[in-house]
Amino acid sequence: MIASIPKNQVRKTYAKVKQYDIQAYDEDNLYPQRMDDILKASSTTFSCVRVYAKFIRGKGFKDTTFYKSVINDEGLTCDKLLRKLSEDFAEYQGFVILVNYNALYQISELYFGPFENYRLGLDETDHAGLIAEYFDWPRKIKNSIKKDDIKWYHPFNPDPVIIEKQVLAAGGWENYNGQIFYYSVDQNGYPLCSFDPVLESVLAEVDSDRTTRNNLKNNFSAKTVYIRKGKFEDEDERQEFLGNLKTFVGPDGSQIMMIETEGETGSGGEDIDAPEIKEIPSALNDKLFEYTDNKVMRKIMRNYLIPAILLSITDGGYFNQQQLQDATRYFNTITVDERILFEEVFRRLGQLFHTTINPSGDYSMMELDDFNLIEDGSANNA
Known part of the structure; x- marks a missing residue:
């Protein structure tokens, strides 16, 4: 082969x-x-x-x-x-x-x-x-x-x-x-x-940061589908409702949303015209993200042969003056x-x-x- x-x-x-x-x-x-x-x-x-x-x-x-x-x-x-x-x-x-x-x-x-x-x-x-x-x-x-x-x-x-x-x-x-x-x-x-x-690793970091920002905007919640029963009377009513709904989601969204319905009642007494909210489970894995971000970061650093300590990156704890001197001496030779x-x-x-x-x-x-x-x-x- x-x-x-x-x-x-x-x-x-x-x-x-x-x-x-x-x-x-x-x-x-x-x-x-x-x-x-x-x-x-x-x-x-x-x-x-x-x-x-x-x-x-x-x-x-x-x-x-x-x-x-x-x-x-x-x-x-x-x-x-x-x-x-x-x-x-x-x-x-x-x-x-x-x-x-x-x-x-x-x-x-x-x-x-x-x-x-x-x-x-x-x-x-x-x-x-x-x-x-x-x-x-x-x-x-x-x-x-x-x-x-x-x-x-x-x-x-x-x-x-x-x-x-x-x-x-x-x-x-x-x-x-x-x-x-x-x-x-x-x-x-x-x-x-x-x-x-x-470059692929650099772009991966950019995409990861963008994903994190989007998650923050959506309160790290799973995606949801809002199903409204019935039809809007006109486009203005549709856009007004959509605008109100958007103020409910995201990092600045309200914690309470009031819905008032008046429609046909089912055999069990439930309001069959009431809206439904269905959750789409998130496929995000925080552990996987953390591993991938670290892998991407290390690959970018290796491209420049820069010791992690010169970027304030350690495996935990503090670094001392001697470690900084050694890293500086090394990168001076590079x-x-x-x-x-x-x-x-x-x-x-x-x-x-x-x-x-x-x-x-x-x-x-x-x-x-x-x-x-x-x-x-x-x-x-x-």
Whole structure:
């Protein structure tokens, strides 16, 4: 017998959106926006991404002068930029930095770009090899996307010859948008979100929370069928009765419902026109829900290799300082590659800046320690 492994669902389809000259980020071009909505609905995933981001940036750069250096006319500092980039990377596995130059072809300003706003230019168009920026791909603000509102950038290339050609093509420095440092763990295109490998588990947690909320709204009661004998005189009477019935159910429902009937009497003296309420037994199993929720939560945590203690999760009782230190030390080793990545990015950009923003030339980052973790509130005794 030949064993077969089911194929994973394809999350990311590179569709062509010729109307806007872009490569779609999934079939609907809304992969990052959709995943962000899912993230915010899953408490475990949200906590994991937050802790992951915090460990990525650690305690920041060792050189405090560089850490607090202002890098644009809006007052953005290196530490604030690092925080924003680490949060995007922890969620999307990618980040964007907008790079401006002066007339000496030196970097004059750096800006943070929300990763979900950027798309890659479509091959065989005038925007091939470029990067598109648009603030409302989901069309939440405007009903349509105007092609003229899409802003285009060249990818990062600090070569003065290249920059000069781009400036001339744009019609001068006043029309030049600068460049974009676009990073993706998938060097050939769009990255998958950090929780994509366990997306089914993340969705299961969201569904479980929704079920619990619905149970709360219905007082955790079994479903019931209300059978009213006779017909309503008109639709208005039907809707009025239904409205009154709805006020009886749910968490804010009344404890008493009065029903008045006057109809045909049966042989035993019972009112045969009296309404009936039949209960449909609930199939919910609290023990099974608890087991499933715990299983889903642990699977999401394993995706990030985060020790449970860093999410304030214990098997009962309290955890001590040594346990927290051990967990912090462990997760620092897990996230060392990410910190090295950001060291390299800031070194490359910092060395090209028009002023000396890092006199020491030290771009190394400091690991997080347990004291900072507690101070931030990411982990507390449960």
